[in-house]
Amino acid sequence: MRRAVDEPAGQPILAIDLGGTRIRAAHVSPDLAVACRMAVDTDDEEGVEAVIGRICNLATDVVACAGAAGLPAPVGIGISSPGPLDPWQGIVVAPPNLAGWRDVPLVDRVEAEVRLPAFLERDTNVAVMAEWRHGAGQGAEDVIYVTVSTGLGGGIVLGGRPLIGKDGTAGEVGHMTVELDGPICGDGAPGHAEAIGSGTAIAREGRELLASGAAPQLARLVSDPAQVSAAQVAQAAEEGDAACRAVLDRAWTAIGAMCASLVNALNPEVIVIGGSIAVHHPTLLDAVRAEIDRRAFPRPARRVRVSLAEHGDDVSLIGSLPIVNERLHDPAYRHGQMRTPA
Amino acid sequence: MRRAVDEPAGQPILAIDLGGTRIRAAHVSPDLAVACRMAVDTDDEEGVEAVIGRICNLATDVVACAGAAGLPAPVGIGISSPGPLDPWQGIVVAPPNLAGWRDVPLVDRVEAEVRLPAFLERDTNVAVMAEWRHGAGQGAEDVIYVTVSTGLGGGIVLGGRPLIGKDGTAGEVGHMTVELDGPICGDGAPGHAEAIGSGTAIAREGRELLASGAAPQLARLVSDPAQVSAAQVAQAAEEGDAACRAVLDRAWTAIGAMCASLVNALNPEVIVIGGSIAVHHPTLLDAVRAEIDRRAFPRPARRVRVSLAEHGDDVSLIGSLPIVNERLHDPAYRHGQMRTPA
Numbered sequence: 001m002r003r004a005v006d007e008p009a010g011q012p013i014l015a016i017d018l019g020g021t022r023i024r025a026a027h028v029s030p031d032l033a034v035a036c037r038m039a040v041d042t043d044d045e046e047g048v049e050a051v052i053g054r055i056c057n058l059a060t061d062v063v064a065c066a067g068a069a070g071l072p073a074p075v076g077i078g079i080s081s082p083g084p085l086d087p088w089q090g091i092v093v094a095p096p097n098l099a100g101w102r103d104v105p106l107v108d109r110v111e112a113e114v115r116l117p118a119f120l121e122r123d124t125n126v127a128v129m130a131e132w133r134h135g136a137g138q139g140a141e142d143v144i145y146v147t148v149s150t151g152l153g154g155g156i157v158l159g160g161r162p163l164i165g166k167d168g169t170a171g172e173v174g175h176m177t178v179e180l181d182g183p184i185c186g187d188g189a190p191g192h193a194e195a196i197g198s199g200t201a202i203a204r205e206g207r208e209l210l211a212s213g214a215a216p217q218l219a220r221l222v223s224d225p226a227q228v229s230a231a232q233v234a235q236a237a238e239e240g241d242a243a244c245r246a247v248l249d250r251a252w253t254a255i256g257a258m259c260a261s262l263v264n265a266l267n268p269e270v271i272v273i274g275g276s277i278a279v280h281h282p283t284l285l286d287a288v289r290a291e292i293d294r295r296a297f298p299r300p301a302r303r304v305r306v307s308l309a310e311h312g313d314d315v316s317l318i319g320s321l322p323i324v325n326e327r328l329h330d331p332a333y334r335h336g337q338m339r340t341p342a
Numbered sequence: 343m344r345r346a347v348d349e350p351a352g353q354p355i356l357a358i359d360l361g362g363t364r365i366r367a368a369h370v371s372p373d374l375a376v377a378c379r380m381a382v383d384t385d386d387e388e389g390v391e392a393v394i395g396r397i398c399n400l401a402t403d404v405v406a407c408a409g410a411a412g413l414p415a416p417v418g419i420g421i422s423s424p425g426p427l428d429p430w431q432g433i434v435v436a437p438p439n440l441a442g443w444r445d446v447p448l449v450d451r452v453e454a455e456v457r458l459p460a461f462l463e464r465d466t467n468v469a470v471m472a473e474w475r476h477g478a479g480q481g482a483e484d485v486i487y488v489t490v491s492t493g494l495g496g497g498i499v500l501g502g503r504p505l506i507g508k509d510g511t512a513g514e515v516g517h518m519t520v521e522l523d524g525p526i527c528g529d530g531a532p533g534h535a536e537a538i539g540s541g542t543a544i545a546r547e548g549r550e551l552l553a554s555g556a557a558p559q560l561a562r563l564v565s566d567p568a569q570v571s572a573a574q575v576a577q578a579a580e581e582g583d584a585a586c587r588a589v590l591d592r593a594w595t596a597i598g599a600m601c602a603s604l605v606n607a608l609n610p611e612v613i614v615i616g617g618s619i620a621v622h623h624p625t626l627l628d629a630v631r632a633e634i635d636r637r638a639f640p641r642p643a644r645r646v647r648v649s650l651a652e653h654g655d656d657v658s659l660i661g662s663l664p665i666v667n668e669r670l671h672d673p674a675y676r677h678g679q680m681r682t683p684a
Contacts, residue, residue: 084641093641142508156607159503165609166484167641176603177520177637180595189637191599253522257533261518261603265498267507295519295531299426299435299509 013324014062014074014116015317016055017123018081018106020044020097023051025058027066027074028321032134034314036065044099051098052106055079056113063114076328077110077118078320080126087168088332090120096186097150119327123147123316124171125162127309128155130319131272132162135310140269144262145309146173147275148255148284151186152194158266174198178257196254199230199277205247206233217241234281252284256291263296263304274309282308353670356404356416356458357662358397359465360423360448362386362439365393367400369408369416370663374476376656378407386441393440394448397421398455405456418670419452419460420662422468429510430674432462438528439492461669465489465658466513467504469651470497472661473614474504477652482611486604487651488515489617490597490626493528494536500608516540520599538596541572541619547589548575559583576623594626598633605638605646616651624650 010030017024024039038061040054059077066074082095090107092098107118121129128137128145137143141160147153152174156163163170174194175187182191183201195201206228209215218236222228237244259271271288278284289306296304311318327333352372359366366381380403382396401419408416424437432449434440449460463471470479470487479485483502489495494516498505505512516536517529524533525543537543548570551557560578564570579586601613613630620626631648638646653660669675 084639154607158500158505161501163500163608165642166611167609167645169639169642170607170609172606172639175606175637175639176518177599178522180520180592180599187639189602192637250522257519257522260531262607264514264517265496265512265604265607266505267509267512269508295517295534297426297511297514297517297529300507300511303509 010321011075011325012066012072013321014059014066014077014114015320016059016077016079016110017316018042018051018055018079018098019123019316020082020095023054023058024317025055025062026317027062027071028317029071030321032318032321034317035069035071036062038062038065042098044101048100048104051101052104052109055106056110059110059114063116074116076324077114077116078126078324079106079110079118079120080123080316080320081106081120083122083124083172084167084169085120085122087119087121087125087164090118092120117324117328119320119324119333121320121323122155122168122171124153124155125164126155126319126323127274127315128157128171128272128319129162129322130311130315130317131274131309132157133322134318135315136272136307137270142266142268143270143272144173144259144266144268145272145274145315146255146259148197148199148273148277149275150199152198152255152258156266158268173258173262176258176261178254178261193254193258197251197258202230202233202247202251203228205250206230206236206244209243209247215241215243218244230277231280248281249287252287253291255284256288257295259288259306260292260295260301263292263300267300268304270305270307272307272309274312274315278308279312352663353417353667354408354414355663355666356401356408356419356456357659358401358419358421358452359468359658360384360393360397360421360440361465361658362424362437365396365400366659367397367404368659369404369413370659371413372663374660374663376659377411377413378404380404380407384440386443390442390446394446394451397448398452401452401456405458416458418666419456419458420468420666421448421452421460421462422465422658422662423448423462425464425466425514426509426511427462427464429461429463429467429506432460434462459666459670461662461666461675463662463665464497464510464513466495466497467506468497468661468665469616469657470499470513470614470661471504471664472653472657472659473616473651474499475664476660477657478614478649479612484608484610485612485614486515486601486608486610487614487616487657488597488601490539490541490615490619491617492541494540494597494600498608500610515600515604518600518603520596520603535596535600539593539600544572544575544589544593545570547592548572548578548586551585551589557583557585560586572619573622590623591629594629595633597626598630599637601630601648602634602637602643605634605642609642610646612647612649614649614651616654616657620650621654
């Protein structure tokens, strides 16, 4: 199982994507082929142990599937998880969208069960690795990945190195302030970009429009006013609802301003935009480009490329390929029984 | 003159601080002793050539002074300048506060005249080097320097490496958006932190208060309403002028929100605050601390230390000590006649 440090980095891995709604797993080869895809509902309301059991079962099933298919055995496991988490100790700290998870030593648990060295990283850091090494940011040294979906998150690579931070929280770009007294974010702070630009924020604005009677097209689309989705607000906007259009425009402006701030502060070469909302709304990229041109210095604004993520939902699987291969022999991540000296 | 790469880095240097108002120069020893301090007015309205002449004369005078004083000869020259500039080619690109300067090959000119290898860096990057290597950020790997004076600028060190950016513009944190539709910044963009938190912004708000008659204490301090300074607004606030107090509070909030954004995005260990306004208003640090606690995630907020710069105005001299010593043998900065192989 153990390999010499100078062996080529590209070995197949087992990727696990732990999300608030679904757990996905797959075998990922160095040529980026994703095989033996499997998924189950997270059902975090059933408790931490039940979810850990599902993760381990899924991993075991993928290993068996890969063996049966004649694929080379994975050399390790990469686990993408919502943050905050401790990537060095392999501990999920307290993600808001995993009920009851608090300081869970997920890597130890998975290693003990699946008998492969495992590595934990925040979902957005996994995504930036996928796009930097194998996607829209390939070849660049300074890459920022921004995900626009329920929340607004990010991962940062600078000078050819992922930026993790001493607490593992670097890259939380959605929690940059874009309005000093703006709407309250999920974490209680005012005016974060996430509180204006995320799917959650768009849906909240939609609910408020319905309550005030200001969005007639939206009212026709929605049966339960408490269940408005960002997708419905967007659909109403497309059908000519001016108030919904204004909500989307404001969301795009907030995301674009946040990106422009990153251009001025970090001078990146590429900003990769992913996440379900980005995939469904290509005009978001145009808006980000326009806000960068409006709010950032001319030279870094000209430099930076704004691109849609190439790997879509698979960023959280493919990104584990470089992570596992690079950390397999990195002593900073040696912990747990699979990584005691052989 | 040339040294082996493995020779100890700490050699004395000649530091030049090119500012919009003054040019300063000194001999800086590895023990941080600053000797042979000299200064002249910049007088940029007399043209680029006149200013270059003053820089070269000042440098020559400092070398002569150091020789007469028996100090060891400087091994190179570090020039701190307003940005934007190209540190690799040694070119001052187009600083707003140096009239007529556009793509000036300052390093070539100074090297030709003074016969020492020279290195150019943005003033705020010089400052972060001073505080990271020899001041409030010593020992940390992730340090952000923020300067609060006429403008609002910054320099960033991450993972033990200065962040320069492909255009040399990284660290321009004052041009992060904190209000989507906020006041227009000097660069024409809306809502940058600099447009609310800088001395220029505070003075602008003071002028507007005077015009509207809303600041009685300020009115008593000011003879020419067109010449209101940030210091006068601050003095009026201290004397009980509520409107002036609100302007300062808003400025501190903008700077604090900007710092909180950097805490969430970059997870730094230390934020060092310098610049003339920071020096004169210690309450600024308390406000920055409060805004970080209010707007940033708990773990990185607890981690980050907020400190006043230790070297005051001398950051732009002392920071050249590590810059010159480290770049003297870095091929990325080899350009100009002094660095062709001996």
